[in-house]
Amino acid sequence: MLFATPALAQDATAAADAPRQDDAATRLAGFDAYVERVRDTFDVPGIAVAIVKDGEVVMERGYGLRSLSPEAPVEPRTLFAIASNTKAFTAASLSILADEGKLDMGDRVIDHLPWFRMSDPYVTHEMRIRDLLAHRSGLALGAGDLLYWPTTDYTTEEVARRLRDVPIEGGFRAQYAYDNILFGVAQLVVEAASGQSYADFLQQRIFDPLGMTDTRFNSDALRPGDNVATGYAKADFKDLEPAPRLSWHNVSGAGGIYSSVHDMTRWMTMQLAGGRYRDAAGKAHALFSEKRQQEMWTVLTPIPVRKPPVPELAPMTPDFAGYGEAWNLTDYRGEKLVWHTGGWPGMVSRLTLVPDQGLGVVVLTNAEVGAAFHAVTLRALDLMLDLPATDWNAAYKAAVDKAQEKSDEDWEAHLAARDTRSRPSLPLSGYARRYRDPWYGDVFVEPRGDGLALRFGHTPALVGTLSHWQHDTFIVRWDQRWLNADAFVNFSLDPDGKVTGMRMEAISPKTDFSFDFHHLRLAAQDHAQEQGE
Numbered sequence: 001m002l003f004a005t006p007a008l009a010q011d012a013t014a015a016a017d018a019p020r021q022d023d024a025a026t027r028l029a030g031f032d033a034y035v036e037r038v039r040d041t042f043d044v045p046g047i048a049v050a051i052v053k054d055g056e057v058v059m060e061r062g063y064g065l066r067s068l069s070p071e072a073p074v075e076p077r078t079l080f081a082i083a084s085n086t087k088a089f090t091a092a093s094l095s096i097l098a099d100e101g102k103l104d105m106g107d108r109v110i111d112h113l114p115w116f117r118m119s120d121p122y123v124t125h126e127m128r129i130r131d132l133l134a135h136r137s138g139l140a141l142g143a144g145d146l147l148y149w150p151t152t153d154y155t156t157e158e159v160a161r162r163l164r165d166v167p168i169e170g171g172f173r174a175q176y177a178y179d180n181i182l183f184g185v186a187q188l189v190v191e192a193a194s195g196q197s198y199a200d201f202l203q204q205r206i207f208d209p210l211g212m213t214d215t216r217f218n219s220d221a222l223r224p225g226d227n228v229a230t231g232y233a234k235a236d237f238k239d240l241e242p243a244p245r246l247s248w249h250n251v252s253g254a255g256g257i258y259s260s261v262h263d264m265t266r267w268m269t270m271q272l273a274g275g276r277y278r279d280a281a282g283k284a285h286a287l288f289s290e291k292r293q294q295e296m297w298t299v300l301t302p303i304p305v306r307k308p309p310v311p312e313l314a315p316m317t318p319d320f321a322g323y324g325e326a327w328n329l330t331d332y333r334g335e336k337l338v339w340h341t342g343g344w345p346g347m348v349s350r351l352t353l354v355p356d357q358g359l360g361v362v363v364l365t366n367a368e369v370g371a372a373f374h375a376v377t378l379r380a381l382d383l384m385l386d387l388p389a390t391d392w393n394a395a396y397k398a399a400v401d402k403a404q405e406k407s408d409e410d411w412e413a414h415l416a417a418r419d420t421r422s423r424p425s426l427p428l429s430g431y432a433r434r435y436r437d438p439w440y441g442d443v444f445v446e447p448r449g450d451g452l453a454l455r456f457g458h459t460p461a462l463v464g465t466l467s468h469w470q471h472d473t474f475i476v477r478w479d480q481r482w483l484n485a486d487a488f489v490n491f492s493l494d495p496d497g498k499v500t501g502m503r504m505e506a507i508s509p510k511t512d513f514s515f516d517f518h519h520l521r522l523a524a525q526d527h528a529q530e531q532g533e
Contacts, residue, residue: 024051024058027383035063038375038393042400043240044367045232046074050261051380054358055273057265066229066366068242076262077214079228080364083255083342085351088271088296089206090183090253091133091326093190093198095292096205102193105130105295105325109185112192116185117164123172132186133325134300135178138168144181145514146440148251150345150483152458156250160185165439167519176301176323180254180514183326187253198253209287210270210277212263218256219247228258229366231346235481237407237510240367243346243482244461255342261362264351268360271338271353296325297338297355303328310402312395316378332378333387341370343512345482350377359384371396407510414507422470426499428452431466431474431491435502435522443522445502454489475507484508485515499524 028051035047046064050057062074097103109116109127118124123138131137144166146152147159154162159181170177187198194201199217207215216222231243248256259267270277274290299322308317318330318337328339332354339352349364350373361380363373375392382389424431432452435443442457448465454476456462464478464486472491487504494500501524504517 024053024384027386028059028380031379031383032061032063034379034393035061035376038372039064041393041397042367042369042372042375043234044365044369044372045240046078046229046366047372047376048074048076048078048080048261048364049376049380050076050265050268050362051384052265052268052272052358052360053384055269057269060262060265062261066227068230068232074229074366075227077227077260078364079214079216079222079226079258079260080349080366081219081231081255081342081344081347082257082259082264082349082351082364083344083347084180085340085342085349086253086255086257087133087183087326088340088351089202089257090186090190091296092206092288093194093201094129094133094186094325095288095296097190097193099289099292103129103189109189112189113160113185115161117161118168119164119166120168120172123168126172129186129189130300130325131173132182132189135176135323136173136301137177137179137182138170138172138174139166139177139179139181140169140516140519141177141179142513142516143167143169143177143179143519144439145179145516146456146459146520147181148184148248149180149514150459150461151246151248152250153460154250154458156184156187156252159250160188162439173301176303178513180251183254184251187251190253202257206287209279209285210263210266211280212259212266215257215259215263217258218249218252219245219258220249222258227260229347229364231344232367233346233482233484234368235484237484237508239481241482244480246345255344259364261364264362264364265360268351268353268362272355272358272360297327297329298324299329300324308399310395310398312398315390316374316392316395332381333385335385341373343368343370349373352377352381354381354385357385369400371400403510407508410509411507419470424468425472425493425497431499433499434525436525437520437522440520442525443520476504483515485511485517487515487517 045068046066048062051059060076064074066072066074066078098105107129191198202217232240233243235241275286275288275293278284301323303321305321308314321330330337335354342349347366348368348370351362353360361377363376365373375396378392432445444455446453452466454464454466461480464476466474466476469475474489476489477486486507489502489504491502492500502522504520506515
């Protein structure tokens with residue numbers, strides 16, 4: 001089902017803009033049918049798309065369903081979790097405060113949060129505010145994400161304080177490794193410098209001025225009657241089912257916002273205008289300075305350009321790639337792109353700006369298939385920029401098929417290496433105890449029926465059954481099958497046959513990197529320790 005709401009059509013005085021709309025309509029001929037093919041190819045219930053050009057909204061449309069049961073259509077004002085597209089709002093918040101002289105992006109984080117600590121004293125001392133936004137801290141990909149993902153009982157400050165025990169595996173400012181957790185620290189810097197909660201700051205300094213009336217900070221702020229999409233995940237990577245509506249009450253500066261393509265057109269238009277916007281009365285304002293925007297859009301961390309996984313994706317492979325302050329910076333067929341993606345249980349998205357062409361495209365979806373938002377985004381760019389037609393739907397389908405093939409090969413290798421005749425070294429009760437990681441906290445192995453269960457002490461969703469794999473290695477299969485994060489659990493024993501700890505790693509290469517089980521160093525707590533606490 002298709003709902004079209006060109007914003008300019010609501011303005012009876014917009015006759016002068018009709019040629020622009022007519023031009024966009026001509027360029028976008030066939031786009032609706034293409035989006036429907038993408039939905040079908042990747043089994044996506046609903047997609048919302050908006051395009052802005054030269055300060056005007058040329059398209060806002062919903063495709064498919066925001067909910068399968070009961071059925072309800074996607075509309076331009078349907079709210080989706082925009083996940084990591086929130087990061088640019090955090091960078092904008094810091095930029096506003098920098099323009100006001102309440103902070104400098106070169107300030108040390110400890111100048112604003114004296115208690116802040118990383119696991120390396122040098123990094124602690126030298127970490128600057130802009131470093132929080134650039135994925136160059138030395139933390140490994142997704143390190144520490146289990147402190148908030150997929151929803152824990154830690155507060156934002158508790159997560160930030162636990163960074164002191166998260167190992168740093170790379171050189172400070174030496175390489176790109178995506179993280180979320182430092183955006184929670186950036187959120188705390190905003191609060192310290194502004195004297196406001198981050199939710200209030202966003203509402204008063206960004207959402208209200210831009211007229212983003214539908215946008216909410218976290219699902220906790222959703223209101224009765226809000227037009228909200230249900231997210232869908234493929235449980236066990238095959239069966240589509242609704243994912244719970246989670247709240248990132250902590251680390252929200254990394255991914256907490258819900259918004260619609262209607263509201264995101266206002267955000268894109270302001271960005272493309274160098275931070276400038278007009279209020280409801282038509283008066284001009286600047287959300288942040290053009291100088292600050294250019295700094296946000298300047299590469300701080302180079303990203304290696306890699307060969308695409310399939311030859312069909314060669315035309316989108318950039319000549320350069322880097323990361324600025326909460327923005328990806330690449331090129332596409334001769335044009336500089338400023339963009340970001342977002343991933344959330346059941347929802348993924350992409351927002352893309354082409355600054356030199358005054359063009360912005362946002363694609364929000366309610367399924368966990370990044371290939372879909374890429375395929376839609378690139379088709380929109382090709383049409384609006386009058387570029388050669390490429391079947392991105394087919395290209396990304398080839399990439400998805402290739403990833404599935406590699407995943408299947410990986411599992412077959414595990415099966416081939418398995419010793420099916422092996423048995424655990426201990427009776428099951430010998431593995432049941434509390435285990436503690438320095439940065440996450442407690443994880444429990446407990447009796448469940450005739451077997452064992454594994455439970456993360458601060459993450460309600462991470463509870464599952466342990467089944468023996470081989471020797472002292474088990475598999476945890478989570479009760480919540482939409483997580484798609486089953487993991488190997490390997491117990492270590494001392495020379496006397498006593499359990500000393502366990503290590504974990506996700507089974508599937510398709511598991512989201514934020515399930516960073518492999519970073520845990522879980523030490524067994526003996527009964528004397530437990531009784532003494």
